[in-house]
Amino acid sequence: MSSFAFTESIRVGQIGVGRWGRNVLRNLAASESAEVVAVADPLDPALAQASRIAPTARTARSATVVLEDESIEAVVVATETPLHVELAAAALEAGKHVFVEKPLAQTTSQAERLVRLAQERDRRLMVGHLLRYHPAFQHVEQLVKDGVLGEIQYLYSVRANLGVVRSQENAFDSLAPHDLAIARSLLGDAVAVTATGRAILQTGIEDVVFATVEYHGGAIAHLHASWLDPHKVRRTTVVGDVQMAVIDDQEPSEKVRVYDRGVDPSEARFGDVAGALAVRSGDIAVPQIPAAEPLRVEVEEFLSAIREHRAPLTDGVDGLEVVRVLEAARQSLAERRRVEIER
Known part of the structure; x- marks a missing residue:
């Protein structure tokens, strides 16, 4: 498991820049607490949009660019729901903090797996319950x-x-x-x-x-x-x-x-x-x-929870109960x- 000494800004990678994902990216890019390092999406138009929002971030079609970058401390998963578990689990196993758009998973067993991984690796797991x-x-x-x-x-x-x-x-x-x-x-x-x-x-x-x-x-x-x-x-x-x-x-x-x-x-x-x-x-x-x-408040809560080593307001357990x-x-x-x- 990777161990991070946090820099002045938390280094973040995002997977998925669709209709809602680009709103998340916009708020991440505007935050003084985050540095968007890499963005992944299989569609070229989405990556072009990401480059306009976060011009200093690397872009790639494959999520491995985000998951395998050891300098990235936190990962945002903003893909279609069926991909949430696979990507969030891979990020947690790589020792990264994870923000997952709602819902956390499709089944209770999947959500329980993510909560367990976050607890075992002492990483923050947050769900995008925006309201x-x-x-x-x-x-x-x-x-x-x-x-x-x-x-x-x-x-x-x-x-x-x-x-x-x-x-x-x-x-x-x-x-x-x-x-x-x-x-x-x-x-x-x-x-x-x-x-x-x-x-x-x-x-x-x-x-x-x-x-x-x-x-x-x-x-x-x-x-x-x-x-x-x-x-x-x-x-x-x-x-x-x-x-x-x-x-x-x-x-x-x-x-x-x-x-x-x-x-x-x-x-x-x-x-x-x-x-x-x-x-x-x-x-x-x-x-x-x-x-x-x-969304700005939600993004800042994720970053603050990482920095303060505490559970976010809408943590993995909250996501699990909704699932x-x-x-x-x-x-x-x-x-x-x-x-x-x-x-």
């Missing part, structure tokens, strides 16, 4: 942590759009990891999944999925993921027993609204129907959310039943 670095979601996470919303009863999310249609994973695998990562941060680990969906455009690949995920303590999350929808929707609603919050990433400015609304079962008003519960409808607060690019739910959802879709998550 955990979004200022709007971070604000609501803090509200939950501070008890402002009370005990969380349930949440639901809609992540729908027309495209991008993928051929190697269904809409839930592609879109839901973001919302599952948020649900885990608010509700803990999942215990069961019930999913239903339809494969409309391609046989065996669901274009729309509705899933209900159960958590320890009784809370639930209902997730709607679709790439075959007339509207682009990116909305999450969190319902507590004191207040409720809605995060709408499509809103240009007012991305978070906090509703002072709820039901008081101990309070009945004069003239109410016998047994009726009193509904409280208070103010709606629109907090000011600081402007920050989530557990994804795998259980696929089983539920195939068998049309509720699937418990085993650990």
Whole structure:
């Protein structure tokens, strides 16, 4: 295993410069904490794009240029999901820290392998659960942590759009990891999944999925993921027993609204129907959310975790738990039943 004495900037190599990978590369190249040494992608247009973003980096079609460079301290894997495990494992075995775009892997056993490798080699393993670095979601996470919303009863999310249609994973695998990562941060680990969906455009690949995920303590999350929808929707609603919050990433400015609304079962008003519960409808607060690019925050977290020798916010275990739910959802879709998550 290689041992690195960190230079002023962490030397980074990236594998994959596709639609999202070039955004990651842009933020790496702009960071004062990173030096992009090499970039690999099998497509020449992608490499040309990489050269414009990081002009001092070497480019190559083969990932071995990144994996075999002993001076590279950290590797970013931004490829299609089926390649994540092979490339991340090779980088960890070479003694490098690894950032993997979501999802960490396709199966629980694959994700467990990566977590184990990172632990054995004392390397940082981070997953690109981007919403955990979004200022709007971070604000609501803090509200939950501070008890402002009370005990969380349930949440639901809609992540729908027309495209991008993928051929190697269904809409839930592609879109839901973001919302599952948020649900885990608010509700803990999942215990069961019930999913239903339809494969409309391609046989065996669901274009729309509705899933209900159960958590320890009784809370639930209902997730709607679709790439075959007339509207682009990116909305999450969190319902507590004191207040409720809605995060709408499509809103240009007012991305978070906090509703002072709820039901008081101990309070009945004069003239109410016998047994009726009193509904409280208070103010709606629109907090000011600081402007920050989530991807920039995410990249800096990876670099800081390496430098500070600590687990990143969205570490390998976080990625593993999301993969557990994804795998259980696929089983539920195939068998049309509720699937418990085993650990």
